[in-house]
């Protein structure tokens with residue numbers, strides 16, 4: 001089997017008496033979408049925060065691209081290529097779509113410009129930014145102010161900005177939240193293509209999207225993984241049915 005891009009081993013995190021993460025081990029393999037599902041309060045966000053470095057686990061390890069990253073802070077993990085999207089958004093509403101992605105490229109290149117205006121004409125920024133916009137399905141919208149984008153287009157802009165980091169893994173926290181049916185379908189297609197660039201750990205409540213996209217699904221309940229498997233395996237798992245899917249499956 002291919003080496004995992006991301007590997008969690010026996011992670012544990014308690015808040016007082018509450019075990020928010022209770023011995024979680026999982027892998028994210030090259031090219032896959034691995035969905036993490038579970039009821040509200042199961043500990044999905046707490047797990048993501050331990051991966052990106054916002055919360056220190058009480059015990060257990062996180063390895064990324066074959067390297068232990070437990071000692072690294074959020075910025076150092078991001079520089080290694082761990083891209084988290086959709087929860088914290090740094091889109092600048094008054095800047096155009098292209099300019100927003102250019103700023104992301106600038107940040108990723110670690111370049112510092114004395115004056116912003118000439119920098120925003122620099123082909124070293126415009127060209128990669130235009131490519132990321134195309135990959136995110138926003139070609140033709142470069143000159144529009146970010147504030148004027150629809151909700152779905154804004155998600156695409158966030159994907160383009162995440163692509164600027166040249167990520168080795170995407171951590172996506174509820175990308176479908178607030179999307180209409182059509183927007184959710186478009187985003188599903190986009191995410192499906194995105195896995196070729198980097199594998200995706202997808203936290204999502206929209207089960208249509210999860211079943212359409214996931215190569216594997218892990219189910220978290222009260223901080224514990226109760227199952228990991230393919231869509232068919234998870235749908236057929238009686239414990240998952242009882243604990244989470246219920247009538248949705």
Ligand SMILES: Nc1ncnc2c1ncn2[C@@H]1O[C@H](COP(=O)(O)OP(=O)(O)OP(=O)(O)O)[C@@H](O)[C@H]1O
Nearest residue numbers: 015018019020038039040041042043044045046047
């Ligand atoms: N900083 C904190 N201090 C104390 N308790 C916390 C803290 N963060 C999370 N919790 C608790 O840990 C548990 C897991 O929360 P978490 O937000 O990770 O769940 P979740 O699966 O992401 O939920 P949702 O699907 O609603 O976003 C919850 O009971 C929550 O109240």
